[in-house]
Amino acid sequence: MAITLAQVRAFERIARLGSFHAAAHHIGITQPSISHRIQDLEAILATDLFLRNGPKVTLTADGHSFLEYADRLLETADEATVRFKKRNPLLGLLRLGVSESFAHICLSDLMTRLEQQYPKLKTSVTVGDTGMISALLNEHQLDIAVISEPGVASHIHRVPIGRNELAWIASSRLKLPSGILTPADLAQNHIIVSPHTARLHTTMTNWFSMGGTAPSRVSTCNSLSVTLSMIRSGFAIGLVPVRLVADELQRGELVAVPVTVPVESHRVFLCYQIVEFGPDLEAIVGLTKELIAHHQLFR
Structure with a gap:
């Protein structure tokens, strides 16, 4: 049997409010229901989480330890709910793909600016070539990317941002x-x-x-x-x-090296998942284009 978020939320509310009755009222379930959730949770963890003394309860040593896990689990669940309900990666984890050219010249500045504007934002950065980044975009594993000559599907929007000489x-x-x-x-x-x-x-x-x-x-x-x-x-x-x-x-x-045949430059695009585009993601697109222009990365 696995721990459920309903059990974790019941535990957290009891710990914060000090009684099963208050927690049940806050969540909107009956007291027997919340008691059953805690019994199942304690059975899974093989430990007592509360010391019962009439209507009031206090946490055991294991209860105090588990509360830290509960807070992290619920915070992650809440972030995920907001992130996907609002279709906004800037409310949770922003999955960013970039070419090495962008990574070397602009990435540090972009991360600094994102930190200033979205202090709670988490980022996952993948640095790779066109084939790798395009595949990750197509598989919905990246939210936004800067790549040359991308081979992307119709659910990805492409914004031209210059040419890589x-x-x-x-x-x-x-x-x-x-x-x-x-x-x-x-x-x-x-x-x-x-x-x-x-x-x-x-x-x-x-x-x-x-x-x-x-x-x-x-x-x-x-x-x-x-x-x-x-x-x-x-x-x-x-x-x-x-x-x-x-x-x-x-x-x-x-x-x-001077050569007789000109070397073709690469068209560079800023790509993002169409379904996630909104004011915040539009701001990131603008910021990325601004940094590229500032560093004269592409012509």
Whole structure:
């Protein structure tokens, strides 16, 4: 037998009000009904929760311990009820999906602003590529996301927010041929890129195809941070968002490899579940767009 919320609520009301009669009246049930709930709860927990002394009751040591659990259970249940009745993820847990570009540049600011405006908000952040984030949105496992070229279903609304400029990036210590390189020239080098589920991988493949060639050695990495670390070390050349390496390009630590075939930029969208859209979620959409513009993340 499992604990029910009805039992937990009965226990919490008795503990707060000091009697079975007062708790039953508050909940709107009979005193025998509330007594039965507590008997079942004590049987499940295999302990006494109350010391009975006439109409008044006091908590046992185990009762005091269980009250902490009861408060947390009821708070979570109440949050869930409000969250789904009002269809507003900002009243409970906001499930946010973001690309690594957004995570590196804007996520910290977004979390700070959300904390200021919604101090009780809990967040669950998933950082991933287009394929992963799109799938989670389609499966209703995310409320809102910032991703490139999303493949999302009709229950997801897409708001265009810019283009993610890409370039072939290499360490300045890497010895590359001089001049502007063709896809065939670059294909002779070790290439590192995101996995097949990522839009970056598709863009890389298409870019070489347009040049009538294919790279001879391709490594994949599902972390853009690690990919950049490998590029910095001279391990490989990578196709990455320019904004992420702007400072290093300016300092000359990394170089954008000049190429004959332009690299396609990615359209970036802010996506959210249509059924959950309301004034608060609209505010988050506006805030996200504001931060992207402030950090000049996309063009």
